[in-house]
Amino acid sequence: MRLDELVRELGLKVCAAEGKLGREVRGGYVGDLLSDVMANSREGDLWVTRQVHQNIVAVASLKELAGIVLIQGSGPAPDTAAKAESEGIPILVTDLPAFEIVGRIYQLIHP
Amino acid sequence: MGEALNFEKSFEVEGGSFQNAGNVSGQIKGILKDLGVSTDIVRRVAIICYESEINIVSYAKRGTITLSVTDEAVKIESKDEGPGIPDIELAMQEGYSTASAAVREMGFGAGMGLANMKKYSDHLIITSELGVGTCVKMMVMNFQKMLHPDLPPFTL
Numbered sequence: 001m002r003l004d005e006l007v008r009e010l011g012l013k014v015c016a017a018e019g020k021l022g023r024e025v026r027g028g029y030v031g032d033l034l035s036d037v038m039a040n041s042r043e044g045d046l047w048v049t050r051q052v053h054q055n056i057v058a059v060a061s062l063k064e065l066a067g068i069v070l071i072q073g074s075g076p077a078p079d080t081a082a083k084a085e086s087e088g089i090p091i092l093v094t095d096l097p098a099f100e101i102v103g104r105i106y107q108l109i110h111p
Numbered sequence: 112m113g114e115a116l117n118f119e120k121s122f123e124v125e126g127g128s129f130q131n132a133g134n135v136s137g138q139i140k141g142i143l144k145d146l147g148v149s150t151d152i153v154r155r156v157a158i159i160c161y162e163s164e165i166n167i168v169s170y171a172k173r174g175t176i177t178l179s180v181t182d183e184a185v186k187i188e189s190k191d192e193g194p195g196i197p198d199i200e201l202a203m204q205e206g207y208s209t210a211s212a213a214v215r216e217m218g219f220g221a222g223m224g225l226a227n228m229k230k231y232s233d234h235l236i237i238t239s240e241l242g243v244g245t246c247v248k249m250m251v252m253n254f255q256k257m258l259h260p261d262l263p264p265f266t267l
């Protein structure tokens with residue numbers, strides 16, 4: 001499923017790299033420990049996290065993730081959004097907690 | 112067959128500079144892709160390189176990461192000017208960390224760094240001197256090339 005379809009279906013707020021929403025989402029990963037995400041996420045995953053600082057962009061970029069979903073309405077820090085924009089990593093925000101948004105994303109990409 | 116591959120480059124990493132953490136790993140990943148290194152090896156080197164970079168940023172005053180690429184292997188050497196590690200065996204255990212609360216709050220310092228560096232490299236040698244610094248040498252082997260020497264480098 002394409003990222004822009006997920007954004008529309010789930011009403012996600014796009015905070016960075018709106019031009020990169022044509023990417024295919026191949027799966028997902030959930031985590032707030034950056035080493036865990038670095039080691040275990042896969043290319044094309046959508047990453048759900050509560051971390052909002054700019055190091056999430058480096059991890060997403062190195063792992064070629066499809067994008068980052070921030071939970072509980074927490075927007076990215078200003079330098080995070082700027083870095084994500086320049087590196088072309090979409091940052092999306094949901095008001096839902098992680099458990100609920102992950103369930104919905106899973107249903108959409110594994111119908 | 113082309114000429115034997117022999118590439119080396121060093122990168123400086125500034126301690127405490129979380130805003131730049133990952134930049135060196137990104138550059139190294141780009142170089143490996145340009146050299147035509149296989150995806151699996153690039154993926155593993157990116158992980159060990161990122162963890163090396165985060166360790167320098169989290170614990171040391173400064174450090175140097177050196178990338179060497181030959182047909183047989185990719186080597187990463189991470190050398191820092193830092194506090195050193197008193198008990199290397201303990202530090203290698205997954206879950207053990209001496210990171211500050213501030214570093215943990217950012218999602219680092221979970222005691223996975225050195226464990227990941229060991230897991231995703233084929234060889235790892237770590238030496239450390241208290242009050243001087245730590246040096247971690249890692250190697251990711253290109254076994255396909257070693258098994259089939261006539262193949263061009265990194266084509267599998």
